[in-house]
Amino acid sequence: xxxxxxxxxxxxxxxxxxxxxxxxxxxxxxxxxxxxxxxxxxxxxxxxxxxxxxxxxxxxxxxxxxxxxxxxxxxxxxxxxxxxxxxxxxxxxxxxxxxxxxxxxxxxxxxxxxxxxxxxxxxxxxxxxxxxxxxxxxxxxxxxxxxxxxxxxxxxxxxxxxxxxxxxxxxxxxxxxxxxxxxxxxxxxxxxxxxxxxxxxxxxxxxxxxxxxxxxxxxxxxxxxxxxxxxxxxxxxxxxxxxxxxxxxxxxxxxxxxxxxxxxxxxxxx
Amino acid sequence: xxxxxxxxxxxxxxxxxxxxxxxxxxxxxxxxxxxxxxxxxxxxxxxxxxxxxxxxxxxxxxxxxxxxxxxxxxxxxxxxxxxxxxxxxxxxxxxxxxxxxxxxxxxxxxxxxxxxxxxxxxxxxxxxxxxxxxxxxxxxxxxxxxxxxxxxxxxxxxxxxxxxxxxxxxxxxxxxxxxxxxxxxxxxxxxxxxxxxxxxxxxxxxxxxxxxxxxxxxxxxxxxxxxxxxxxxxxxxxxxxxxxxxxxxxxxxxxxxxxxxxxxxxxxxxxxxxxxxxxxxxxxxxxxxxxxxxxxxxxxxxxxxxxxxxxxxxxxxxxxxxxxxxxxxxxxxxxxxxxxxxxx
Numbered sequence: 001x002x003x004x005x006x007x008x009x010x011x012x013x014x015x016x017x018x019x020x021x022x023x024x025x026x027x028x029x030x031x032x033x034x035x036x037x038x039x040x041x042x043x044x045x046x047x048x049x050x051x052x053x054x055x056x057x058x059x060x061x062x063x064x065x066x067x068x069x070x071x072x073x074x075x076x077x078x079x080x081x082x083x084x085x086x087x088x089x090x091x092x093x094x095x096x097x098x099x100x101x102x103x104x105x106x107x108x109x110x111x112x113x114x115x116x117x118x119x120x121x122x123x124x125x126x127x128x129x130x131x132x133x134x135x136x137x138x139x140x141x142x143x144x145x146x147x148x149x150x151x152x153x154x155x156x157x158x159x160x161x162x163x164x165x166x167x168x169x170x171x172x173x174x175x176x177x178x179x180x181x182x183x184x185x186x187x188x189x190x191x192x193x194x195x196x197x198x199x200x201x202x203x204x205x206x207x208x209x210x211x212x213x214x215x216x217x218x219x220x221x222x223x224x225x226x227x228x229x230x231x232x233x234x235x236x237x238x239x240x241x242x243x244x245x246x247x248x249x250x251x252x253x254x255x256x257x258x259x260x261x262x263x264x265x266x267x268x269x270x
Numbered sequence: 271x272x273x274x275x276x277x278x279x280x281x282x283x284x285x286x287x288x289x290x291x292x293x294x295x296x297x298x299x300x301x302x303x304x305x306x307x308x309x310x311x312x313x314x315x316x317x318x319x320x321x322x323x324x325x326x327x328x329x330x331x332x333x334x335x336x337x338x339x340x341x342x343x344x345x346x347x348x349x350x351x352x353x354x355x356x357x358x359x360x361x362x363x364x365x366x367x368x369x370x371x372x373x374x375x376x377x378x379x380x381x382x383x384x385x386x387x388x389x390x391x392x393x394x395x396x397x398x399x400x401x402x403x404x405x406x407x408x409x410x411x412x413x414x415x416x417x418x419x420x421x422x423x424x425x426x427x428x429x430x431x432x433x434x435x436x437x438x439x440x441x442x443x444x445x446x447x448x449x450x451x452x453x454x455x456x457x458x459x460x461x462x463x464x465x466x467x468x469x470x471x472x473x474x475x476x477x478x479x480x481x482x483x484x485x486x487x488x489x490x491x492x493x494x495x496x497x498x499x500x501x502x503x504x505x506x507x508x509x510x511x512x513x514x515x516x517x518x519x520x521x522x523x524x525x526x527x528x529x530x531x532x533x534x535x536x537x538x539x540x541x542x543x544x545x546x547x548x549x550x551x552x553x554x555x556x557x558x559x560x561x562x563x564x565x566x567x568x569x570x571x572x573x574x575x576x577x578x579x580x581x582x583x584x585x586x587x588x589x590x591x592x593x594x595x596x597x598x599x600x601x602x603x604x605x606x607x608x609x610x611x612x613x614x
Contacts, residue, residue: 053508054507055504055507055508075507075510075511075512076510078510079508079509079510080510083508083509084508085508086504086505089501089502089505090501091500091501092364092365092366092500093361093500093550093555094554094555095497095500095554095555095556096554099497099554099556103494103497103498103509104509106494106495106498106509106510106511107509107510109494112490112491112493112494112558113493113558155509159509159510
């Protein structure tokens with residue numbers, strides 16, 4: 001299954017003034033991959049996704065999405081190719097859930113006024129697979145954070161881009177929906193879409209993603225298969241001692257950090 | 271099933287628009303009929319059928335064609351522009367307190383007119399001096415606000431809001447200063463800045479209408495982008511909106527739409543602030559519907575406000591801006607209290 005590259009970054013740097021938030025990043029995500037982006041707070045993960053999405057302009061280097069220079073595409077064309085989903089987005093007005101979901105069709109709009117049958121079809125499908133059909137007439141402002149997050153995911157799916165950049169898509173979700181969204185994202189990747197998601201939870205990434213990228217201080221430090229994740233990586237990136245444990249029943253591996261036994265910066269490698 | 275429900279909602283929205291359109295017709299008839307001289311509905315209809323320009327001694331006919339028709343029309347056009355521009359500004363700033371005047375349109379127009387008044391330019395250059403100066407003033411102040419908040423092609427929305435407030439208050443103090451210097455003109459200045467439709471003629475309607483139509487039309491075409499703005503400019507960018515282009519269009523279109531009317535009538539407050547709120551409560555926040563509905567409700571409101579302004583204390587004519595504030599402010603407070611209780 002080789003579809004080419006979903007995301008390709010060459011020597012990418014971003015920053016304001018002299019300080020760089022992203023330093024010389026080279027990264028390739030093949031199409032049809034669910035890749036996870038991990039790292040401590042302030043590592044530059046969101047900045048990286050927003051640079052890939054076209055929102056931030058790199059200081060130097062090349063950004064290609066599906067082999068196309070995302071920063072020189074027209075807005076509608078770009079958003080049919082890639083979308084970025086913020087960890088939280090609140091509406092200032094009380095649009096209904098279905099009105100928000102169908103907003104995803106904006107880059108396809110022929111008319112300023114009416115929706116095409118295609119638009120309605122995509123909105124219905126997106127609400128169905130994110131299980132928010134029963135909320136369709138509720139104002140988004142009245143929903144819980146988790147429900148709002150599912151609405152946003154539905155909107156992104158309705159937008160139907162080739163590449164999804166998700167910034168902590170499971171922040172407000174409870175355990176069940178967290179798993180369901182992860183399965184949904186995995187399915188998107190199986191259908192040939194590229195998903196690059198910032199995940200807070202290493203274990204979630206370990207279980208669902210097929211590629212892990214670690215960032216620290218604006219630098220891409222590791223790029224590995226989930227099976228290659230070792231406790232050294234966790235220590236180097238997060239400064240936390242951990243053990244990789246295997247569940248005897250399923251064979252799934254997970255990271256078990258040692259509480260109260262954090263490594264001070266500079267003490268790495270001892 | 272889902273599609274049916276969208277259709278049902280759509281039908282409800284058409285129904286609402288039809289109802290407001292019908293109300294507008296009633297307001298127009300009231301505005302034409304009532305005043306210092308009452309004109310019956312049959313007289314209005316016969317004057318309409320006879321058309322303008324008939325040479326006649328008939329007082330009703332003359333009053334209708336020379337005074338009331340243009341006045342009611344301008345009230346409708348201005349109310350509609352204010353309603354649509356208010357909806358656009360609130361959508362752009364994601365702030366329910368925004369109105370068409372946040373960018374300095376009304377203060378700029380006032381300064382232009384006040385300069386014309388204190389230097390007696392109306393007497394020298396004729397009837398069009400004040401409106402032209404006011405129109406220019408509105409654009410100069412909007413331009414200053416725009417330039418202050420735009421850097422390398424990007425306009426910062428919060429700077430825009432703050433610069434608008436700062437420029438407006440600077441201009442207000444200049445006007446106050448001019449009023450002290452030119453005390454003999456104070457009454458004229460005060461009357462202009464309180465807003466009124468008393469100076470309306472067909473020429474005024476003809477001058478304002480194209481700009482108002484152009485501005486509101488352009489705004490309506492930004493509806494879907496404005497919907498996306500509801501989640502913030504960054505989210506709108508990721509939904510494929512050309513954020514900076516749309517922002518610029520909204521700023522200039524709403525300035526054109528409101529300045530073209532305000533230049534003739536002086537600033538009329540509260541319509542642009544409240545009308546979009548009322549419509550949003552009744553119809554939802556979708557700008558594709560919000561804007562045309564705000565146009566109708568705004569037009570309606572200003573016709574009725576103007577009717578009150580000229581009939582409430584005859585033979586005096588109260589500035590219509592006073593009426594809109596008198597009714598608008600308490601109504602706005604009521605809306606605030608309602609939303610605070612979560613009664614939306």
